[in-house]
Amino acid sequence: MDKPVNNRAWLLVAPVFLIVAFSAILPIMTVVNYSVQDTFGNNQFFWNGLGWFQELLDPSTELGGRFLDALWRNLLFSAIILAIEVPLGILVALSMPREGWKVAATLVIMALPLLIPWNVVGTIWQVFARGDIGLAGWAINALGIDYNYTGDPLAAWITIVVMDVWHWTSLVALLCYAGLKSIPDAYYQAARIDGASRWAIFTTIQLPKMKRVLLIAVLLRFMDSFMIYTEPFVLTGGGPGNATTFLSIDLVKIALGQFDLGKAAAMSLVYNLIVLALCWVFYTVMTHAGTERRQEENPA
Amino acid sequence: MASITLDGLAHAYRPDPRGPQDYALKEINHVWRQGGAYALLGPSGCGKTTLLNIISGLVIPTRGRILFDDRDVTRLPTEARNIAQVFQFPVVYDTMTVRENLAFPLKNRKMPREAIARRVEEIASRLDMSSVLDRKASNLTADAKQKISLGRGLVREDVAAILFDEPLTVIDPHLKWQLRSSLKELHRALDLTMIYVTHDQTEALTFADTVVVMHDGAVVQTGTPEELFERPAHTFVGHFIGSPGMNVLPAKVEGRTAHVGGVAIALERAYPALPAGERIELGVRPEFATLAKPGHGLPVKVTRIEDIGRARIARIEISGNPAAAMVPEELSLDGDSAGLTLDSRQIHIYADGVLVPGEPAGREGVA
Numbered sequence: 001m002d003k004p005v006n007n008r009a010w011l012l013v014a015p016v017f018l019i020v021a022f023s024a025i026l027p028i029m030t031v032v033n034y035s036v037q038d039t040f041g042n043n044q045f046f047w048n049g050l051g052w053f054q055e056l057l058d059p060s061t062e063l064g065g066r067f068l069d070a071l072w073r074n075l076l077f078s079a080i081i082l083a084i085e086v087p088l089g090i091l092v093a094l095s096m097p098r099e100g101w102k103v104a105a106t107l108v109i110m111a112l113p114l115l116i117p118w119n120v121v122g123t124i125w126q127v128f129a130r131g132d133i134g135l136a137g138w139a140i141n142a143l144g145i146d147y148n149y150t151g152d153p154l155a156a157w158i159t160i161v162v163m164d165v166w167h168w169t170s171l172v173a174l175l176c177y178a179g180l181k182s183i184p185d186a187y188y189q190a191a192r193i194d195g196a197s198r199w200a201i202f203t204t205i206q207l208p209k210m211k212r213v214l215l216i217a218v219l220l221r222f223m224d225s226f227m228i229y230t231e232p233f234v235l236t237g238g239g240p241g242n243a244t245t246f247l248s249i250d251l252v253k254i255a256l257g258q259f260d261l262g263k264a265a266a267m268s269l270v271y272n273l274i275v276l277a278l279c280w281v282f283y284t285v286m287t288h289a290g291t292e293r294r295q296e297e298n299p300a
Numbered sequence: 301m302a303s304i305t306l307d308g309l310a311h312a313y314r315p316d317p318r319g320p321q322d323y324a325l326k327e328i329n330h331v332w333r334q335g336g337a338y339a340l341l342g343p344s345g346c347g348k349t350t351l352l353n354i355i356s357g358l359v360i361p362t363r364g365r366i367l368f369d370d371r372d373v374t375r376l377p378t379e380a381r382n383i384a385q386v387f388q389f390p391v392v393y394d395t396m397t398v399r400e401n402l403a404f405p406l407k408n409r410k411m412p413r414e415a416i417a418r419r420v421e422e423i424a425s426r427l428d429m430s431s432v433l434d435r436k437a438s439n440l441t442a443d444a445k446q447k448i449s450l451g452r453g454l455v456r457e458d459v460a461a462i463l464f465d466e467p468l469t470v471i472d473p474h475l476k477w478q479l480r481s482s483l484k485e486l487h488r489a490l491d492l493t494m495i496y497v498t499h500d501q502t503e504a505l506t507f508a509d510t511v512v513v514m515h516d517g518a519v520v521q522t523g524t525p526e527e528l529f530e531r532p533a534h535t536f537v538g539h540f541i542g543s544p545g546m547n548v549l550p551a552k553v554e555g556r557t558a559h560v561g562g563v564a565i566a567l568e569r570a571y572p573a574l575p576a577g578e579r580i581e582l583g584v585r586p587e588f589a590t591l592a593k594p595g596h597g598l599p600v601k602v603t604r605i606e607d608i609g610r611a612r613i614a615r616i617e618i619s620g621n622p623a624a625a626m627v628p629e630e631l632s633l634d635g636d637s638a639g640l641t642l643d644s645r646q647i648h649i650y651a652d653g654v655l656v657p658g659e660p661a662g663r664e665g666v667a
Contacts, residue, residue: 186387189358194452195379195408204393204404 034265041259052266063263069242070250071274074226077161077246081225084165086218089172090210094202096177110170122234125163129235149236153243156236160244163231168224172217179213180206215286219279226275247271302368302382302460304332304355304493309364311350317362324350326518327364332461332495337487339508340497343540347517348497352463355495356385368460382460384453386467390445392437398424399433402451409456423454426486443475450483454490461493468503480507501541513537529585530646535653538583544613547589547623551582553649558582561619563598568644569658578652586613588646589625596639600625603636616640 035052037045058064096106116124129149131137140147149159183205191201229248232238238245238253245253251271255264311325320326325347332338340348353359355366357378365374373381393401399420406416424430427447432440437448446467453462464483468476484507487494498504504511505525513521513528513536521533532538538546551558551565553574558565560582574580591602591614604615605627612627618640625640649656 184389184391186389186391189353189356189378189385190387190391190449190452192358192378193356193383193385194405196404197408200408204395208394 031265031268034261035269036262038262039259048262052262053270056263056266056270063267066250067247067267067270070245070247073244074246077228078222078225080161081164081168082218082221084161085169085172085221086214088165089169089217090176090214092169092173093176093180094206096173098181107174110174113167113170116167118230119234121163121167122231125159125166125231126235129159151240153240156240156244160232160235163235164225164228167231168221172221175213175217176210179210183209211286215283218286219282222282223275223279226278302371302493303334304461305365305367306330306332306355307365307367309351309354309361309366311347311354311359311361311363323362323517325354325361326516328519330512330519330522332493334460334493335491336493337484337507337509338493338495339504339511340495340514341499341501341504341511341540342514343499346514348514349465351514352385352465352495352497355461356383356463357381382456382458383463384450384456384459384461385463385465386446386449386453388466388469390442390449390470392440392445392448394436394438396437397434398429398437398440398448401437401448402433402455405452405456419455419457423451426454426489427451428482443471443479446471446479450486454486459492461495464494464496464498466498467496468498468500476503483507501543505541513540515540531648531655532583533655535581535583535650538585538648542585542587544586544624546583546585547625548650549582549618549621549623551580551649553580553582558647558649560621563619565598565642565647566644567647567649567658569649569660571649571656571658574649574656575651581650581653583648583650584642584646586624586626588643589623590641591616591625591627591631591633592639592641593631593633594637594639597641598639600638600640601636602633602638614638 036047036049038048038051039045052063055061055063056067059068092110096110097103113121128134129137131141131148137147137149146152147155149155187205187209188201191205196204227248228246229252232244232246233249233252236244238249247267248271251264251267254260254267306328308327308329309325310323310327312323314322317323328351340351342348350359354361357373357376357380360375365372367373368382393404396404402420402423403416406419411419420433421430424433427450429444429447429451432444437445440448450462450467453459468479471479480503483494486492494507496504496507498507505528509524510522511525511528512519513534515534515536521528521537523531523533528537528541532541532546535546535548538548549560551560553559553567553571556567556570558567565582591600598618600623601617602614603617603622606613606615612629614625614627616623616625616638649658
């Protein structure tokens with residue numbers, strides 16, 4: 001079939017090209033440009049080739065060691081966050097009311113943490129967890145447990161994890177709730193007729209039907225937690241020591257603190273690639289999990 | 301195996317029903333015979349699904365009792381009743397194979413594994429699904445999924461009745477017919493009570509031995525397809541069953557004559573005891589009204605003639621009242637006036653919508 005060729009069609013695509021160019025391609029190319037150069041300020045740049053990348057990926061160098069440490073911290077943090085928030089979110093969604101005025105009330109309460117700006121969340125918890133004037137910190141200390149998130153790395157980690165769980169579990173719960181609501185009543189009725197137990201209903205109906213929204217929830221929570229910046233920055237500033245210095249925090253330190261634009265650019269490119277690669281792996285694994293390859297023969 | 305008795309059953313979805321208007325299901329007494337094939341027929345919102353859910357135990361009725369044989373099951377939960385249900389939209393467990401789907405109700409009831417395997421094979425071969433037993437149920441077509449839902453009911457040996465809630469809604473038309481006849485076959489082979497809810501008269505009339513017609517939360521007639529066709533107990537049944545539906549004309553009855561506007565129609569029976577003050581109507585199915593040349597029978601005006609393939613149907617007016625009649629093949633008309641002959645044995649008189657039996661011709665002289 002012949003398709004009409006009309007070069008004026010390019011004009012229609014041009015606005016999109018322009019927007020994408022200015023919003024994505026040009027900024028990224030600027031970063032690529034920085035990543036192969038070094039600067040000592042004064043807007044003077046020197047060619048450095050792949051030097052920064054070599055240094056970054058070699059753990060024996062200062063930059064490489066720093067990068068690897070932060071990367072491990074990030075991966076550990078995301079793993080903890082997913083391991084807590086996903087099951088907890090499902091549990092909350094399962095126990096949310098299905099009808100009546102309670103639905104609206106629950107939804108509003110669940111949405112509240114999501115509406116608070118990140119830096120405010122950080123500030124709230126910074127005060128809340130303080131040993132002298134913070135309710136939580138004071139209460140824990142009053143129980144005889146030595147808790148000080150500014151001095152103890154473990155306490156700092158626990159505080160950040162609890163803060164993130166408080167902030168984002170609602171998102172997982174709301175997504176799961178939407179997934180649960182889309183299951184027709186007939187499924188539950190059929191399961192009752194088939195004599196299924198509560199657990200069997202969960203594993204055979206609810207979980208499979210929630211798979212799609214869970215995929216979205218896991219992806220969103222992974223990306224957000226892997227790129228977390230504001231809350232730990234406000235709460236601990238990356239400390240004590242470097243205990244909570246995640247990649248994003250380290251990146252800002254290098255770029256704006258030390259003004260090492262070349263190192264920072266190389267680091268952010270690698271960081272970006274890691275996020276993309278991990279998301280791709282997650283997505284592929286989760287969309288393929290449990291789906292049977294369609295057989296060649298037609299259904300009888 | 302059991303007969304199911306509905307004893308004074310009524311249901312309102314509001315917790316505090318005040319009048320009959322609050323009841324989704326008005327009082328109903330009925331016995332479903334063991335092994336019968338029943339259809340519950342009625343338009344959307346007439347209460348048929350409510351009735352079905354009460355029988356299966358998904359809804360607890362406001363009043364009345366349900367008995368399986370002599371056992372009162374009104375408040376028993378669904379899983380404790382010997383009931384299976386097939387829903388409007390196919391319900392299969394997506395992550396399981398067809399085999400696992402069929403085994404699921406038995407596994408939940410802790411049956412020994414070998415017995416489950418045997419039973420599943422047996423039912424699968426009955427349903428003609430042996431070849432797809434190891435496929436994922438979610439990859440099958442809608443009609444195959446509907447067969448799986450049915451199969452999950454059939455595997456249970458204790459099942460007394462299978463309820464169908466408009467099971468063919470999402471099935472392709474050419475497969476509907478197939479699935480319906482395999483249902484009939486299963487019914488004959490397994491001696492199960494089947495109750496089939498539908499708003500499609502063809503489905504109801506071809507599937508069931510006994511059709512229960514519901515309207516506005518109440519049962520208006522129970523009978524064989526022939527009875528529903530030949531003696532509709534209510535003008536609603538006349539309208540709802542048959543295509544086109546029964547002609548219902550406002551009439552005045554005197555002795556053995558009915559007057560529709562200025563036209564006098566001879567009746568087979570006399571109606572001496574017609575209640576005064578009620579709306580009296582004459583009903584006759586188009587199949588028993590035949591168009592003729594002008595001058596033969598009752599004078600009517602023809603507005604339109606429709607060719608529906610195997611027959612022609614005339615839209616006519618009898619002193620201003622719209623009606624339908626059959627057009628004989630050889631008849632051709634000039635102009636819009638024609639005659640109408642009626643099969644007088646098939647004319648029924650209704651008072652406020654309800655059939656009045658009338659008295660046989662022979663006794664009229666005595667009275």
